[in-house]
Amino acid sequence: MKIICIGRNYADHAKELNNPLPKEPVIFMKPKSALARPGIPVHYPQFTDNLQYECEVVLRVCKNGRQIPQKFAKQYFDHWTVGIDFTARDLQNKLKEEGLPWERAKAFDDSAVVGNFVPVAEADLYTTQFSLSQNGVMVQKGHTSDLIFSFEHLISYISQYFTLQIGDLIFTGTPKGVGPVLPYDKLVGYLNNEKMFDIEIK
Template structure:
């Protein structure tokens, strides 16, 4: 199912997106409706039967994570294009909760950078508190998957040994448009366009380490909470975005996440 987080008349809730599953984007909303959830998707819930056209709500980030744990250099071709080797162990870093925005929300270009890159990524949404998860139980702790854009101030990343500012600035982590719970992440097409021009085109099968490998590695060190997000790396083709650009990340079986870049006020 597709689970969306939304706002209507000042109220925030979760709902299941119903309609033609071939409708891939949150822009094509005419035939889609939300069946509002009683409760929340991180426990037992039921559908209320109260249905609202998707066109009448504002889609929000599908979750508000306590933390976003991101993995760098998990596609060999992307590592190579930046002159890096594939690391022996996954490179993990954090993006703060304040970096998260939803579909259609603006990306505010940071004032301290002149070279921000897009990075299309598959995002894993954690469904239950977990630590030291064995590989055979990873599916039990995953709620589903969504699209992400790991926006990066590339010039700052090159000059600062820690990536906190380069990858953690406000609005640097668009997520959405919804969570797809019924999905095998092993081999999905992932693309990024800027103003309609194709920039990135890869498949999750190209990841050096699988979703299961990453969850095992991360939870050896820390507890993941319901709603936390794991970013799994980006394929080759990352490049600059500028004020006024529209960036769209699409993942097979999920949909399309679109955000426009604006000047930071």
Template sequence: MTTTYLWTPPAVASLPVRGKAERLPVNRLFFVGRNYHAHAVEMGRPVDKSVEVPFYFTKSPSTLVESGATVAYPPETKNYHHEMELVVAIGTPGFRVKREDASKLIYGYACGLDMTRRDLQLVARDKGRPWDLGKDVEQSSVVSEIVPMPGKVLETGALTLSVNGQPRQTSDLDKLIWNIPELIEDLSKFYHLQPGDLIFTGTPEGVGPLQPGDRIDGSVAGVGEIVLNIGPAE
């Protein structure tokens, strides 16, 4: 029996894959909070790995935008921030995965931007409220093409971001507080990870505000580059 709908459902969120005609269908977007020490300090929330565990937030796949796009400066904010990140693409299901088996879930990697209404996020944080209005923002999950690297764990690699040609963020993947196998192990305690899940692994220090007309250029060594243009405010 053919299913009919009241209106046309949205298309499947997907991303291009380097070297392939097929696109990667995106399932869920997971984000790791405060996973670089220097960024945790600049946000006023230092992390002690010996007593803390990773924490996460999610965004709707409808927030996904491909690299190269122009997005509107979002409404109800005066402090829109960039956050440059390495993104892990999951390609094999896994639940309660052991750390030594975590690499088996990896399909590949991409560059990502977690765009944030920082003023709204901080108000919510300080009042103990969810971060949704600050983080789950339309057109705020920007991702480059996926680079297939099945089973490979990235441990080092320069991560950079500039705005209008001026450096803002510079770090290395070796500064992640929780590395990729640790994140997969931990996240899979709470979720049945599925192909198409994307894990944004966290941003280093140097996050900062943007204005309409700004151009963002980011890169992760060995993975690729990402570009985003900020359009006029809505």
């Protein structure tokens, strides 16, 4: 199982971090060990002083494939949810300045939270809201109509480089509003106002 992540897929988020808008999807990976266990608190890493949440729609791949034409891409995912791509922002900024890969800032243990998966309703793919609350306060809200690269585009593009396999997860990008978390924070993710997960930071 692979965890494939897309960066800078919402224009307002790219702008809030002073990043240029991408001309093609920005891809990075997380290992299986990055997946947080349901119901278990996420521990604040010792190597960062600025752990930040990034709430995202997550697709689950349901069919093996490579070099998938975009017109057939909907056949390759049938469930989705909301998740968090945790980022050690201070470490990421340092790695960026040095021109190094992001893995240490993005792919550490428990850096990928996923909620309960629900079937994808094709008619609702791009009329869907998702959000994240922190200690009962809504801190991030997105809408799939604002994606730079559609889900179908991502499936097709990713499969030109990596064979997609059943069970792979695709984090499709975060909207604006990313921010820091602290120990004892409680984070709750919603897809169309339905709670998908709740986690606590320890």
